[in-house]
Amino acid sequence: MGEKRSLDRRIARTRVMIFDALLAIMQKQSYAEISIVDIADKANINRSTFYAHFVDKEDLLEQMITHNLELLKESIRGAESYNLSESAVNEPDPIYLALFQHAFEYSLFYRVMLLQTTEGGFRQKLQEALRSSFFQRLTKLGLEQKLHVPQELLLDYVSLSSCGVLERWLDGHQVYSPHHMALQLTRVASMGIYRSMGIHA
Template structure:
């Protein structure tokens, strides 16, 4: 076996071990609060020894930081690819916005992780508000779309309020969806958020027709 082949095997083994550790941690977080979990719980569930854990992570909070960072990097990579392909999207009542499709599909594929992140972890005991990283991604994605159209100075409401309204509503809809164990499909959610965005709250409520 060449040095290069040996390195590939080692890298795969490391990635697999980290995956075991991450999956064990998520499984534990479904059952316990983060402050109740000790490293021994994680290593026994993952079937690795403590020295292996500490060769990759300082503690359980560092592990959580890495897990959140990895998922957001995946999401950013997906959006970087999709952004150019969806640049020509025109709002359509029967065609879900590509951003909503990507976001909800990604969360559906990583359901357990995001359910833990958004509904099980208390920022006060986790050492950081990791959920805010996802909120920041959503806000930045909408900001990029506005600036790409050179519309940031042409909004009928202040840009910061518009971004808050869109990003917080999207974020909390996603959180509620996960809390309810995804009773709707990711595509259905993407389509409904698209329709709400097109209609606006008052039109969706029927107030404008009253």
């Protein structure tokens, strides 16, 4: 049993090492130009080791995206049941906080996949993951019948706007902390656009 755990850890470490190698190369080179040899050399492995883990570089990219999205979903898990009261503007929504903390921890991945390439469709997959998290909140809290706008529009708005703000934050070299960014989005969500602008009904 201990040997299996040790083997599993070695496999996981090797895979992450290959993920990191691909990201490092993608910072300087377009994905289309990257070869398996480039990746293997950067990861300091031979090609047979690469092929023991991945079918090709497309499989590598897809598995890297899936791996990071699973980590994000795991960090969000439980936050879907969080009931944000209308006056709660001093604590960040845990979904927003998990998103920005994860992007901070894995900033190289997010920078490359959101700012430098469209390969792999990560942006859309991230939007879908956030959309799913907010949808689960609606259903877990029984809010579907209380909506003031169409559900599809609301979910599109929160997921697309969150991704847009995240991209600007990454592009601006993450000047503000994840907590600060999550809190600002929470305040906009809680107060609404017009109140956030200082316009009062």
